Amino acid sequence: MTLLIEQALNGLQYGMMLFVMAAGLTLIFGVMGLINLAHGSLYMVGAFACAAVAAATGSYWLGLVASLIAAAFVGALVERLVIRRLYTRDHLDQVLATFALILIFSEGTRWLFGSFPLYLSLPPALAGAVSLPGGVTYPVFRLVIIAVGALIALGLWLLIGRTRLGIRIRAGEADREMISALGVDIGALYTAVFALGAALAGMAGALVGTLQSVQVGMGEPVLILAFVTVVIGGIGSIKGAFIGALLVGITDTLGKALLPVLLQPVLGAGAGPVGAALASVLIYLLMAVVLIWRPQGLYGARA
Amino acid sequence: MKLSKRLGLTTALIAGMAIAAPAMAEVKVGMITTLSGGGAGLGIDTRDGFQLALKQAGDKAKDIELLIEDDQQKPDVAVQIADKMIQSDNVDVLTGIVWSNLAMAVVPAAVGQGKFYLSTNAAPSALAGKGCNPNYFSVSYQNDNLHEAAGAYANDAGFKKVFIMAPNYPAGKDSLAGFKRYYKGDIASEVYTQVGQTDYAGEIAQIRASGADAVFFFLPGGMGIAFMKQYAGSGVETPVIGPAFSFSQDVLPAVGEAALGVKNTSNWSKDIDNPANKAFVEAFQADYNRLPSIYAAYGYDTANLLLSALEKAQPSDAEAFRAALKEASFDSVRGKFSFGPNNHPIQDLYVREVIDENGTLTNKIIATAMTDHGDAYAAECKM
CATH class of the missing domain: 3.40.50.2300 (Response regulator)
Structure with a gap:
């Protein structure tokens, strides 16, 4: 039972990180209609900024702040220089251009930091594990990640639902021409949304990089999962991204943990490798099922 | 170039093998290894260990041309590099793959085309039993x-x-x-x-x-x-x-x-007490300013095995070269070292x-x- 609770927490933590990543992706997709493959690069930029600043100053907290600022800044810059020219192009051009950005970012980072992965150490306050009610012992930092993800979800919900910027974002999603005709500076709005998405990706990169490692190319596997999340949740929907991310996180974690055990009676000794292989396709099965049931995604407005 | 080399070789043959075994022909060695991503440390050490042995060999290694490419730990990339090295670079010997799934993608095809493969690390069981090949030597170990x-x-x-x-x-x-x-x-x-x-x-x-x-x-x-x-x-x-x-x-x-x-x-540690190992650890630290890992030791041993075989035969004479490799007459940093019947090491x-x-x-x-x-x-x- 404690195992199941711990695995559920793992799934939740994984889902929260995916959400932070997917939220930016879905906003950019929803508001600007842009497929941004370079979102994973912004995740990497955040992680490297955190690692570099933490190493230079000795403060992990400054590193986290740096990850937000660096990713937002790079995001805004990329939007102004490159992405801006792509809004009116079709999706193939966008995919090509943002794929080129991935290569540029990856090689640029390799040039600056080298091919060896960097490792972050946690400040003592966040290291180690705590006992939770119910007899579960769980690492503090993973709990922090869950809390950060939840706070970001709440913050985005307030931002989109309760602020002027949020109204503009929603209006931009609904009808791009109309809101520019109404006198909203659509260029500035796009830059702001892009920078916001980039900052979230950078933050996710820094948090996950702390747990794992900071290395060139770390963003691409996450990017694929973030796209899966966005598609499951429905393009442009923050709520969809949230539910989709938790679904993907929990399905993946519990699938990996439970499938080999469940297959044991059927396959015997072969259950380990087969279960592990099946678990890795589980989220794509989930995506297929959701799309058959609701082609526009769980909360998507359009297909 | 190619034609003239072949002509040269033919002339030498016609001249009644006037040239002794260590011929002047250049030996091309293709190293496919992981130099980026989470597995980069392994490939970098493999490469550095290998190059250190070549450097120490000095003049003996002057006919060896080493081509190094990064496989990014991806089987498809490794296969592409191997094809290029075999078909357009005309390498004689391939080496360097760290990961067994990449080795499975590259090695059977490479040895099938008559190339030699010397493993610095990956040695999957599939290539040690029924799938063994006289041109495939594992210098590191068998995976198990x-x-x-x-x-x-x-x-x-x-x-x-x-x-x-x-x-x-x-x-x-x-x-x-x-x-x-x-x-x-x-x-x-x-x-x-x-x-x-x-x-x-x-x-x-x-x-x-x-x-x-x-x-x-x-x-x-x-x-x-x-x-x-x-x-x-x-x-x-x-x-x-x-x-x-x-x-x-x-x-x-x-x-x-x-x-x-x-x-x-x-099967290796930096404190194994033999002169070859002492010299290796010291030279590696001096050259690269870090301690060698097992991968560096395997890379070093592989290069030395290759050098020892090249003193006796050329890869162009496959049979003699194979026999020379099998002898394993080099000073391994592991001390005792010999090849078993399937070209995998017997060691402590x-x-x-x-x-x-x-x-x-x-x-x-x-x-x-x-x-x-x-x-x-x-x-x-x-x-």
């Missing part, structure tokens, strides 16, 4: 070896219920098979992770719940670093053991104190402990686990 020694050590250490874990690829399966071949106690659970996985929260939860008295894990490179860091922060106290890959010199600095005291099994295996040596984490041999150990597949090899 270090894990077999770990299984034997787990018995000696008195562990009764071990949780075992490895990535889901050929070397991972060989690893757990090797461990179980010698370990006599119970298996708490057998878990396969994804290759390149960086988050082990799920596996750590399973370890916590398993009631095991030890964890055996095979996670080379960045995978091992991520696992050990997360394990240290998880509050699970179960002792860990592993093959040298999980606690090699490329991994230890990043893992940090969590690795202190951990036992691991290896040791138990090492991670220690703090003047502020640097490194390994020290504490026992010999197995002597003159070959592999379980040699009998199946017919060549």
Whole structure:
């Protein structure tokens, strides 16, 4: 039972990180209609900024702040220089251009930091594990990640639902021409949304990089999962991204943990490798099922 | 160029083999290894060890042209590079692949085209038994070896219920098979992770719940670093053991104190007492300003094996070159070294402990686990 609770927490933590990543992706997709493959690069930029600043100053907290600022800044810059020219192009051009950005970012980072992965150490306050009610012992930092993800979800919900910027974002999603005709500076709005998405990706990169490692190319596997999340949740929907991310996180974690055990009676000794292989396709099965049931995604407005 | 070389060779042949065995022909060696991503440390050490041996050989290595390419730890990239090296660069010998899934994608095709392959690391069981090939030599080990020694050590250490874990690829399966071949106690659970996985929260939860008295894990490179860091922060106290890959010199600095005291099994250690090893460790530190890992040692041995064979024959004379390789008449940094019937090493295996040596984490041999150990597949090899 404690195992199941711990695995559920793992799934939740994984889902929260995916959400932070997917939220930016879905906003950019929803508001600007842009497929941004370079979102994973912004995740990497955040992680490297955190690692570099933490190493230079000795403060992990400054590193986290740096990850937000660096990713937002790079995001805004990329939007102004490159992405801006792509809004009116079709999706193939966008995919090509943002794929080129991935290569540029990856090689640029390799040039600056080298091919060896960097490792972050946690400040003592966040290291180690705590006992939770119910007899579960769980690492503090993973709990922090869950809390950060939840706070970001709440913050985005307030931002989109309760602020002027949020109204503009929603209006931009609904009808791009109309809101520019109404006198909203659509260029500035796009830059702001892009920078916001980039900052979230950078933050996710820094948090996950702390747990794992900071290395060139770390963003691409996450990017694929973030796209899966966005598609499951429905393009442009923050709520969809949230539910989709938790679904993907929990399905993946519990699938990996439970499938080999469940297959044991059927396959015997072969259950380990087969279960592990099946678990890795589980989220794509989930995506297929959701799309058959609701082609526009769980909360998507359009297909 | 090519034509003139071939003409030259033909003339030499016609002249009644006037030129002695170590001919002047240039030998091209293609190294395919991992130089980027989470597995970069392994490939970089392989390359550096190999190049160090060539550098030390001086004039003897002057006819060797070494081509190095990064496979990014991707089988498709490795296959592309191998095709290019074989078809347009015309290499004679291939080497350097770290990962067994990449080796499985490259080696059978390469030796099928008459090229030699000298493995600096990956040695999957599929290439040691029925799939063995006279042109394929593993200088490192057979994949199961270090894990077999770990299984034997787990018995000696008195562990009764071990949780075992490895990535889901050929070397991972060989690893757990090797461990179980010698370990006599119970298996708490057998878990396969994804290759390149960086988050082990799920596996750590399973370890916590398993009631095991030890964890055996095979996670080379960045995978091992991520696992050990997360394990240290998880509050699970179960002792860990592993093959040298999980606690090699490329991994230890990043893992940090969590690795202190951990036992691991290896066929090489920097404190093996023989002149070749002493010279290697000193020269490696002097040249690269870091301690060598097992991968560097394998790369170094492979280059020296190649040099020893080239003194006797050229790859163009495949039969003689094969025989020269099989002799293994080089000074291995492992001391005793010879090839078994399937071209895999027969060697000693040791138990090492991670220690703090003047502020640097490194390994020290504490026992010999197995002597003159070959592999379980040699009998199946017919060549």
